[in-house]
Amino acid sequence: MRLWGRGQLRYLCPGHTKPKLPVKTFSNSVISLLALAAVLTACEPTANVGKNGKSLDVDALANDIEARIKPDVMGYQIVVFADGSLRASRAGGNARRAADAPERKMDVGDKINVASVSKTVTAAALLHALNAKNINIDSTMWAYLPKHWSLHKSIKTITFRQLLAMRSGFPKNVASDYASLKAAMVVGATSPRLTYNYQNMNFALMRFLIPNLVGGYSITPMPANASAQKISEVEQKQAQEYTDAYMNYCQLNVFDKIGIAPNMACKPTDANPALCYKWAAPDGKGTDWGDMTLTNAERGWNMSALQMATFMNALHHTYKILPKSVADAMRRDTLGYDNANILTNTGIKYVMKNGGYPASLNSGEVGAWVFGFGNEVYVAVLVNSDPKAGTSVWTDVVAAFDAWYN
Structure with a gap:
């Protein structure tokens, strides 16, 4: 594991020649033991979450999700927890495009306004x-x-x-x-x-x-x-x-419990934050959605996919935020979720929350999703553009899960 940059945490797992996971949302002084443990366990991509406790390679799930959504969006983040630990992460495309210098790539530490995923928080x-x-x-x-x-x-x-x-x-x-x-x-x-x-x-x-x-x-x-x-x-x-x-x-009572989300806000706080774009104006300037502090709770929290996935794991696996009985009621009774008790084609029950601001009404689009699958797999996906016509991130994630689990 290495630390470099302005307090940015990056690590190298055995066999990797480049950093897999940048965590940009906290300084060295506030990196918690939970965050360090999550980074270390991310080097172990297998988890016993398959049928009858079969060990599955979570990297394969992340790879398939990435392959499905990468051609359809301008930038993306994917983070997967399984059986209580961070197992895989992916990021690609642009966080900022040429019209918004400095142009740079997306990573899983980039915080973006996650719109209605704020409702689950x-x-x-x-x-x-x-x-x-x-x-x-x-x-x-x-x-x-x-x-x-x-x-x-x-x-x-x-x-x-x-x-x-x-x-x-x-x-x-x-x-x-x-x-x-x-x-x-x-x-x-x-x-x-x-x-x-x-x-x-x-x-x-x-x-x-x-x-x-x-x-x-x-x-x-x-x-x-x-x-x-x-x-x-x-x-x-x-x-x-x-x-x-x-x-x-x-x-x-929520963010401090997950260990990697200090000083959370409902506005951009990073220098040169990730921006959101749309295919109708691919060379146009993006948007950071501004300050939604005074209209928050139903929207507004700026989070990364890493923070969203860690939140879901803390909420429904380690129960650091709510007692198990209360967290289970969220899933059972569709409290703070769009869908609950729905089944994948492989018969696994899951919950899902989506958030977004549409490109049709804005200078860009954000799409945020959190999934909680019944085999203790939690997936967060964050994209910074509208998907291309005829595609669906939600459908892609569930299809990738089914192919992997089957």
Whole structure:
């Protein structure tokens, strides 16, 4: 193992002539024992995760995923954990293209806004808070919203579970800023309750719920009989305070548990960060998605594929974030995931969460995926462009898994 560059961790496994895994997201002083252990075990690509405990070469899975997606995107990261350890990683293509000097290649330490994969992080944080306070997931959530908000009567019947499962009945396309969420509480639930309806505001509200659930955070109170100007002033403060509190809770109780994610943010923090592009303008400038701090919880966290995969392993294999019973409920009840209890063609159950901002509406596209397969294999994929027409990263990952497992 070698250290070189500005605190960047890179290693050489026996038989390799070039670095396989750069970890750019932390300095030497904060490299944890977990991170070092993960690097060392990545030199052991086999794991007993096949049929009847058969040993499988995880490098072969990573190779197949890479072969399938590499021609279709401009840059990519792939990280695979199996049986509790980091087993394989791949990165390729450009993190920054010629129009955005300095041009450079992608690696698995590059952090990019992972869009709605942030929801799985937020779900873990909310469930951690509920468990810490011994509050049932089927309790109503309204009492933990800002006290001065006006609430439609339907809001007082919505439970934490319904938020997590996207079954609250909230209206479509509500923006995630403070003012929009406050206004939506007056409108209330407008869709049939218990019907699955993917709406970002379910998770955006959690940046208010989590701080109020756990207490101990300084939130400016709204004075009685406040003028319109005073309300505006206090709400501007609250917007930042709730966001800061939410991010602090996620850092302490989610990111710090995985060992390689200090000082996480909902904006780019690296010098010359990886950018996102689109095939419609391959020579155009890319985007880093800017600062989403004040609209986070449902989106915004900047993460690498290494951090996403390590998060999934810590959540569902080592149970460093949540007790096993709670983490298992996330998988069983589709809490913070797009899909759960679905089967591969080889009969393995898996969960999946996707995040993205489409090229059709932006100067680039990001695609982020986390997978948790029932044989203790966790895969994270991050791409920085739209895939070519007729291709699907999700389909490619599952097809590669089936070919490998079979």
